[in-house]
Amino acid sequence: MTVVTDGAVLRDALGLLKDREEVAERLLEASVKHSFDPDTELDWDAPPAPDKWFWPPELVSLYDTPLWRRMPEEQRMDLARHEAASLASLGIWFEIILMQLLVRHIYDMPVTSAHVQYALTEIGDETRHSKMFARLIRTSGTPTYAVTRLHHNMARVMKTISTTPGSFASTLLGEEILDWMQRLTFPDERVQPLVRGVTRIHVVEEARHVRYAREELRRQMVTAPAWQRRLVGVTSGQSAQVFALSFVNPKVYTDVGLDRAEAVAQVRASGHRREVMQTGAKRLTDFLDDVGVLRGAGRRMWRSSGLLA
Template structure:
C-alpha cells in the first residue's frame, strides 16, 4: 500500500511507526538524477519560487522591480534556501550518526536513521545541481553561524538533535508544497520540491517519534532547556535562509531591500502559516515555553 506525504502527519500508529516508515522508504523514494529533467533549458519567464513567497512580494520595492528582476530575485532566493538546506542537512547527518553510533543494528530505528541519511545525501546533491542549473552561487550562512553550528552538531543529542532536525524540515514543508504546484515556477524547482516533500514527510514523522520517546518522563527543567536550544536553532536557521547578497544579484540596493524584507508583513504571515503544525506539536510535547515562544516570534514563526 502506498502512503502519501499527508498521511505521515496524522495516521500512523506510534507502535508501528518505524516499520511503516521503512516500508514506505522502500516503495516511495526517488532518484533525483533521473526523476528531474536537468537538460531542458530554463524558461526565462519562470520564477525560482512562487512570487508570493519572495521576501519582497507585497512591498513597494517589489512593485518597482522589472519582471526580469523578480525572476532573478526568486531564483537566487530559492538557491539561497537550497544552500542553507544543504548546510543543515550536513549537520543533520552528523547528529543522526552520533545518535545511532552504538545502536542495535537489527532494530527499525537504526535502519530508518541510516535510510534518512541516505535520503539527505541525495537531497543535498539534488539541491546543489539545481543551484548550478539556475546559475546561482553557493550562498552560505555567516561565519559566526557556521562556527556556532559546529558546536550544535557536536553535542546535540536526544530531543534537542531531533527537535532541531524537525524545525528545519517543517519550515520548508509548507513552502515547498506551494512551489511544487506553482505553474509559473521552474520545473526543476517543482520536481525537486515534490521529491523533498514526499521523502521529508517520513523524516518529520521519525523526528516526532524520537522526540516523544526521549521526553517521556523527563523533568520540566529539561524540557525548558531543550525548548530554548531548539528555538535558538530555529531562529538561526530562519535568519540564514535568505542571504542578503540575493538582493544585489537582482540589481537592488541591498540596504533598502533588507529594510523592505524586514517589515514585510505578507511574508511574515506566510512564515507563521508554514509553522502551524510545528507549533502545535511543540506545545503538545511541552517544548513551547515562554522563552522559546519569544525566539519563535522574533523570526515570525509564531
C-alpha cells in the first residue's frame, strides 16, 4: 500500500477503508454470539493427563536441536510445560499493556460510539484472558515467568507515550504470533485438554481483536502525518526486538535442569526455531508491509529481531 498525502488520492484511499462504526458494530454482534467465561467453560479440576504435552513439541524452543535429541522424553515434556507457562506470563504482561493502550485510544472519543463500545468489550475480553492465563500457570504447577526489569520499564514508557498507530502496531505484534501458535495447539490431540481449551477460547475471541486493530492501523497509516508514519516503523521494530527476546524466558531451561547458556545458544542457532518464528510472524509482517510500516530503519530492526526473513 502506498501511503500518500495528496488530497485527491487521500480521499480515494479513505474510500477504500471500512467504516469505523460499521466494523465495530459487527464485532460487537460477534462478541455477543462468541464470548466465553473460562471459569465455567473449562474443567479446571481435572488432573493433567500424564502422557500429554502442555505445548506442541514442534513449537518448543529447543525442538530438533542437538540438546533436544539428548533430552529424555520426560524432560522434553517438562520443558514444554514451563514454556507454556512462560508464554502465558508474557501474554498477561502484554494484555495489561494493551488494556492501557485501548483506554488511551478512546479517552477523547464519544462514549456512545460503537468504536468505543467495542474497545470496552475488548478490555473485558482481555481481563478474562489475563485471569485465564494466570489460572493456567497455577494449575500447571510452574512459576510465573516475568519479563526482565529493563523490558518491563521500557513498556511502562511505551504505553504512556505511544502514538495511536504505534499502539495498534504493537497490539498486532503481541496478538498475531501467539495466535498462529495457538491455532496449531487447540486441535492437537497430543496436548493437554485444559491447554487446548484455553487456546481455543483465546483464538476465537482474539480474532475480533486482530480485526479491530488491523482496521484501525490501516486507517491511521492513511491519515497520520509523515513523521508519525516513520516513527511507527521504528517503534514497531523496537517492540519486535523486545518481543523476540521475551518470547521464552531463559529461566525455563534452568528450571528443567538444563544449562541455560548452552540452551540459549542452541535456540539462537536453530534453523527450525527461526523458521517457526518467521512463519508465525509472516501474516503480520505481510500486513505491516502492505500498510507502510516496514520501511527504512524499522524494517532493519524487524530483520534483526529474527521475525522477518
